[in-house]
Amino acid sequence: MSDEIRLDGMNIAPAVLDTIVTMAVEGVEGVACASSGQGIGGLMNRAAGKAVEFSLNDEGEVAVGVHVTAVYGTPLMEIGKKVKAEVADAIRSQVGAGVASVDVFIDGIEFPA
DSSP states (O other): OOSOEEETTEEEOHHHHHHHHHHHHHTSTTEEEEOOSOSGGGGGGTTTOOSEEEEEOTTSOEEEEEEEEEETTSOHHHHHHHHHHHHHHHIIIIIOOOEEEEEEEEEEEEOOO
């Protein structure tokens, strides 16, 4: 979505939502980074090349898709649950919008140095 997102009479630039979500995601233990969806694991998102995607439903709630790279050794289901909770909380508290869904795509694994 390249145009501003309209929520309750307020226009929000997609980059603002992207930053809010990225900061929430990267604060989750076990997440190496929000990834761009590139590479073998990100073929479905290759055209967009974005770590975060948004859409609005008819009720004005935000649906979020976020691509992450996990740290090796961290249970992936645990990462997914934590990312969903943190992203939903960040959207609700900072934007004041309802969250319809948060879809997490684990596109890669990062090995410790």
